Each structure stands twice: as structure tokens, then as C-alpha cells.
Amino acid sequence: MSGFVIAATARLAFLPYVSEDSTYFLIPWMQEFRDHGAAALSGEFSNYNFPYLLLMFLAGLLPVEPLIAIKVASLLGDALLAVSVYALAANYRTIGVSPKLAALIALFLPTVVVNASMWGQCDAIYTAFLVLSLRSLLRNDGRSAWLLWGIAFAFKLQSVFFLPALVLISLRNRYSLRFPIMAFGVWALLSLPPAFFGRSLASTFSVYINQTQEHRLVAGAANVYAWFPTATAEQGRVPALVVCGTALLMTAVAYWRGPDTTERRVLLTITVLAVCPLLLPQMHDRYFFAAEVMALLLLRHKDLFLTPWFFATTGAVVYVLYFLSNQYALPLMLGSVVQCLTVGLLFRALWRRHSGRQELRQPTIGISP
Template sequence: MQMLARRLDSRRLSVSLIVIGCVLLGFLLRFLAREHATTDAVQYLIPWYIFARDRGIGGLGEAFTNYTPFYSYLLLITAQFNGLGQPLTLVKAISFVFEFGCAIVVALIVWSANKAPSRACVAFCCVWLAPTVIFNGAVWGQADSIWTFFTLVSIAAFMQHRNGILPFAVAVAVKAQGVFLGPFVLGMMLRDKIHWAWLAAVPAVYAALAVPVVVAGRPIASVFSVYMEQAETFHRLTMNAANIWVFAGSVPYQMGVPIGLALAALGGLALAALLARSKREGPEFILLVACASLMIMPYLLPKMHDRYFFAFEVASIGLACLNARYLPFPVIAQVSGVLSYLGFERNIVMGLLPAALCNTLLAIYLVLDLSRDESGFRFPKLAWLGYASSTAGLFAYLLLADAGENMSLTYLLFTGLVVGTALMVIKGSRCASVPERSVAGAAPAHPPVN
């Protein structure tokens, strides 16, 4: 018994040291990228921060950002630490806080599902160090970790058979991209028999968070037209997003927007109906549907940015930690995400095609997986090796050759290899259909949530 206790203590110590090392490494990477400035940072983020710093609370009466009021409050709070770093560093610190929060929530999701501390620690470390997470906040200073944090809290609540509409409403109030979880929330409302009146929480939360800026004198019309103004900022079917619109370059903008909205609406309703009618139970299935919602919405919608798959990239890490059969999800998503980011960061737009093809495979796999009851996994080692080597070759080609619009046989070869081996990885991760196993710690059938 003493020997067993020593082994357990040694294992806990090893896990703790690994987690501490990952946390420190994450902070180091963010520190090294703190002064990296994109054009968006120079034109928007830094001026917004300076305005908040100079005007203080009195500046709330003006629309000094093109985001919702919630982000203005965060800038005002951050400005209180002025002098501890450069303006851009302090702005990026907002993302760092919520990225850390995302890592904690994903770890808690994994822990509550299977009570395995090692898996929860892996989930935390993988989110905190994920390449797209580093890219989004540390390199670009973007705020996608904020709405993603509240999205994950909503998912975690539903997984524990609690009403998660309020955190979902906060996510939508932070950024419109919070609506990507909408089909999942609708399905859970139907599944758990949550009263329709709870939908009023979405506009109510937005209105409540807007009270300080309205009191400060900002016109109501300006407060409630933020999302409409954002929608009119760009007139392109895809803003480097690796989605279906990468393949529709010849479709006119005026035609593509309504078609994309209709496709997303139909896809979202179908997903909600599937969740509501499915007999499958357990936290793994709930998280799987949430990931499907976060993937399919930005995949079908037009006018999406490269970073709008952020929530799926983070949530899928938790799913893989619950069942290693889903390991292709976060791995391929990270590769696709970085390939997409290179379009803005380095103007290497040729990475969008393989990224979109890989995301297409993931979307199809999600739909097929949701339509079947099966579990178990196996590792297609040869396929993983092929995917890793072909992906490395593609990144090397894009970075070293600095491929913009130029297409070559080498590019086509690497693109084909990446997509082909990604398909092998996804296909190899599926086993013969067997009855779904219960997950340790899964709750039994639950009563309606009112």
C-alpha cells in the first residue's frame, strides 16, 4: 500500500510539474509575441485603448470601438494598468485572461465527464498552448477567446443538465459569433424541455450590458446597431475562412449571402432537430453536438473570417480528451486554422484551399458520426505519419516559396497529400459500429429544466 501511495504521489507530482511547465511556456510565448502588431492592431486596437485610457468612463458615451459595449468595459479596466506595459501588450492581456479561462473550462468539462485528472490536465495544456490560440491572442490581439469562454461555460452547463442559456446570451452579447452555438442551444431546449421564454434572455442580456453606455449618453440606435454595422464592413463571401465559400469564387456576393444564410439556417435547424430527437446520452455526445454546431455554422455562413473556427478548435480538444477517436478533430482543425491565418499574417492565400478541403472532411465526418451510434477507436499510425509529413511539406513549401496566387505542381502535390492523408486519418479513427459505452461519471436520465 505504501508503494502504491508513493507511485500515486509521484504521478501527481509529475503531472503538476508538467502543467506548471506548460503554463510557463504559454506565458513565455505570449511575452515574446507581445509587441507583434498587425494592421488591425495599429488601426483599431491601439487607438481604442488610448481613447479608453485618456477619456476614462466619460468616453462610454461615444462609440470608440466597433465592438459591443462589453469590450469597451474591458478596455477601461485594462487602462487602469497603464504603465505596466505598452498599449498593445495590455490589450493582448485581455485575450490572455480569457484564453486561460477557456483552458480551465475545457479541463473542467473533461474532469466532470470522466473524473480523470490526467486527461483534464492534458486538455488544459493543449488549449493553453494550441497554435491557433497563440495566433489569435498573442500574435493578433483578437478577442475571440472572450465569446468562446462564455460559449464553453454554456456547453459545460448543458453537459451537467443545467440551463446554459444565460452564458450563451453573454457570448452573443460579446460578439455575434456566439450565435454559432445557437443550433446546439435550440436542440438542448427541445431536449430538456426548457421553456421558450428563456430565449428572451439573449436580447435582455445584451440590453443589460448596454445600460452603462446608454446612461453615459451613447445613442440607443448606435448601441443596438453594432452587429448590423459589422455585417456591412466587408463585402466578400469569405475573409480567409476555410469554409465552403472558398470553392465558390465565381458566385456573386449578392447571390452568395442569401444562399449562405439559407444553408446555415437549414443546417442549424437540422442539427437542433437531431439533438432533440436523438436517444444518445452522456457528456461525450452533448459535447460532440456542440462541436458540430461550432463547426458547421462558420463552415456554411458567408462573410466569415479566418479566426471564426476558434471555438470549435478549442472545444474539439475537450472532445478528443473524452474519446481519443476524435483526436483528428483538434489536430486537423489546428492545421487548417494556421493555414488560414497565414493568409492575413503572411499573405499566403494558397493555404486556404487545403484548409477548406480538410474542414470539409471534418464537417462531413461530424454529420456521419452524429447519425450513427458507435464508440471505440484505433490509431491509424501510417495515416498519421503520412498526414504529419505531408503537412510539414506543405507548410515548408508555403513559407519558403512564399506562394501567393502562384499554383505549381509542387503545391498541388502537397495539397493532395495533406487532404488525402487527412481523409485516411479520419477514416482510420472510425471502428465498426458497436453499442455506445457509458462514460464514467455520466448522469442518468434527467428531469426537465424549467
């Protein structure tokens, strides 16, 4: 319990910090709610989807200054993330640590500590639902996996990084096509409420399209395009999409050529969560967040035990660079090299038909209706 108290105390120390995101986006959004109440949902003042805006609106009712209210909403995500990691670790015993310790380690990852309490961001929320979705996949519960992914997608567009793994496992196990339809139905229902306040349907459902208008080829992420800091999205978007698509196809082949064990599902998930922000264009600083958290499942893996530490270290470097206004390109380039090596290790492990001692002693997971 003392560890969780320390985790909470560490977050309290960062609450007064005002990030650029808070200054230019989050605080003005909160002010919209305080000025106009729920009626603010009729406007296009934010490019975040409704579930997060609802949390922001509710937090705005607290008698505290806007910055603190914003961070309270985001810190709820940290608590949810700890619970989800606990639940996943309880079902994936190969992690080698107790569920309680796994949840505590997740809370102490540098990026998790800073994301909500210092930055004011909410990446822990969608990641928590992705963690629960993976838990459902390991339990062979395709319906819950897709529904939980739908909730995650309603919170953040970056949930699509998880989609290749979800689709591949679903195809291999012949899950019903109703499940993805239900998932997108959940996303639609959770996205729809602003339309009831007067916002057009086109505007309501184009929030994520508006998020893809970044003009830079890379926006602070430690990915391969950090080596081309002056390149624009227009110049590199198509080649980057081709490269990423090719890498995902190779990952699919690597997964499909071996048995469909629980461990290989975990490896597939972590790999695609890392490949997407590594190779997609227009990636922001925080987009490896889910991969960092999921990599904790490899803490005691014979060959990949360094993976969580590689992700955590590069994530911390990227965050420091953000708070230094991204003035230094070389550390980001070096970080991208570490990310590439880490993804290479994951791919190599997935490519093997068998994973040696670390492979679970269980038959291939059977086909479910």
C-alpha cells in the same frame, strides 16, 4: 506547472508584434480611451460591444504602451479559457485526459497561442463562456447554460454559432422559456452602459448589425466559399444562408433521431460550431476558434480522435495566411476541404443512433422542469 509557465512565456514572445487589426482598429480604440477616458463610450469609435470595451478601458489605465495594454486585456481571456476547459473536462470524463492536461492543451493550440498574444484579439473570452455553457448543459442546468451564453453573446456576435445546439437541447428537455429571455436580458444589461454616457440606444444596440456589413463573401475563413474568392456578399449571401440553414436542419434531425446522451450533446455542439463558419457568408479568419477548442473533447474518441488535430492544423494555416496578408488562395481552399471532411465526420457520428463504445453508459438524460 512548468507547462503553464512555457505557455505564458510563448505569449510574452509575441507581445511586440503589431497586427493589422491592432494598427487599424485596436490601437486607435485604446487611444480614444486614453484621450477621453470613460467619456469615449459616448462615441461610435468601435464596433465591439461594451464588455470588451470595458476591459480595454481598464487595461488602458496600466502604465504601458497601448499595444501591450490591449494584449493584456485579451490574455485574460486565455486564462479564463484554461479555467473553463478544466471545469468542463472535470465533468466530461470521456475526454480521456486529466482536466489539467486538457486545459494545458487548450493553451497550446496554435490559434489560441496566437489569437491574443500576436493578433491582439479576444476570441478566448466568449469561447470560455461557451465552454462553461456546455458544461452546464452536460449537468442539465438549463438556466446557467442560457445565462452563460448571454454573457458570451455580450462579448462577441460569434456566440450565435452555439445557439442551435443550445436551442435544440433546451427544446428536447423542455427547459423553461424564461431561460432564453433571461439570457437576452443579460446581453441587454451588459450592452447598455454606453447609453449612460450619451450614446443613443439605437447605436448602442446596433453594434452587431454594423459587424455584418462585410462586402466579401468570405473574409479569410477556410470555408466552402474560399473557392469563390472574387464573389461578393451581395451575390452569395442568400444562397449561403439557405445552404447553412439546410445543414443545420439536417444536424437537428441527426441529433433528434438518437438518444439524448451526454456524448451526443457534445457532438451536436461541436458540429454546429463548425457548420456555421463553414457555410455562413462573410466569415472571418478566426471564426472556427470555438469549434477548435470544443473539439478537444474528442481527443480520445474512437472514431473522431483526429478531429481536434484537423481543426488545429487548418486553424494554424489560416492564421499564417492572415499574417502573410492573405496573398495565397490555394492553401485556404485546401484548408476548406479539410474542414468539410472534418464536419462530415462529425455529422456521420451524430447521425448514428448509437455511438458504439464511446457512448456513455448512462440512460437518456431526463426532462427537467
